[in-house]
Amino acid sequence: MHVFGRFDWQASRNDVVRLSLSSNGSGFQVPNLLVQEEEGQRERQELRDDYEALHWTHVFNSTTVGDLALFRRSSTAKLLDPDLTGSPFFIEQHRNQRTEGLHASLSKDWARHAVKVGVEGSRLPLSERFTLAVTDPEDVDPDSPVLAYTLDQPFLFNAKHTGTRASWYVQDHVRITQHFSADVGLRLTTTTC
Helix, strand or coil: CEEEEEEEEEEECCEEEEEEEEEEEEEEECCCCHHHHHCCCCCEEEEEEEEEEEEEEEEEECCEEEEEEEEEEEEEEEEECCCCCCCCEEEEEEEEEEEEEEEEEEEEEECCEEEEEEEEEEEEEEEEEEEEEECCHHHCCCCCHHHHCCCCCCEEEEEEEEEEEEEEEEEEEEEEECCEEEEEEEEEEEEEC
16 A cells, blocks of 8 residues: 655745645465464564654745755564464564654855755654563474573563764765766764764
8 A cells, every 4th residue: 555645835036835745555364384373373464664853945036946845754663473373482562763854955056066064963863662472382392491481471572762863964065067076075073872
């Protein structure tokens, strides 16, 4: 499934506002071994992705343009077994990763140069939950430490973390002759995890 929409608004002679929205998703069964199929295993996986962006472009004059964008993207992956049919293990997983940010830039043309400067910043929240339990102990190595986890007392993992990323950049497209040009730039990025 894929849904996409884009809406453009000419707010004034010098301003354009765009809203972009999209959503994607798929669901499918997890492949089974023949013995798992015969035992009725019915695990499935769901993938979801959505994106929203609000973008504003302002034309200052014939050689100077500014851009500002706010955006959010979210991706989710789930492994589901609601009827506890997994064999020899019951496994469920839920992972969500988002990117939320801002991008601003200013572009200026003059003489032989096309210069662009900008900044970007984003938050990167990540969360994951994972559950594991043995459903058929006979099919598991008797020395395996995973045997300690049962449906009554499963292994549970649940963690969240947020990182950040910030950058600034400057770039220049230099027209050296009519048939020769060069692109140069500098970008500095800092990331926290």
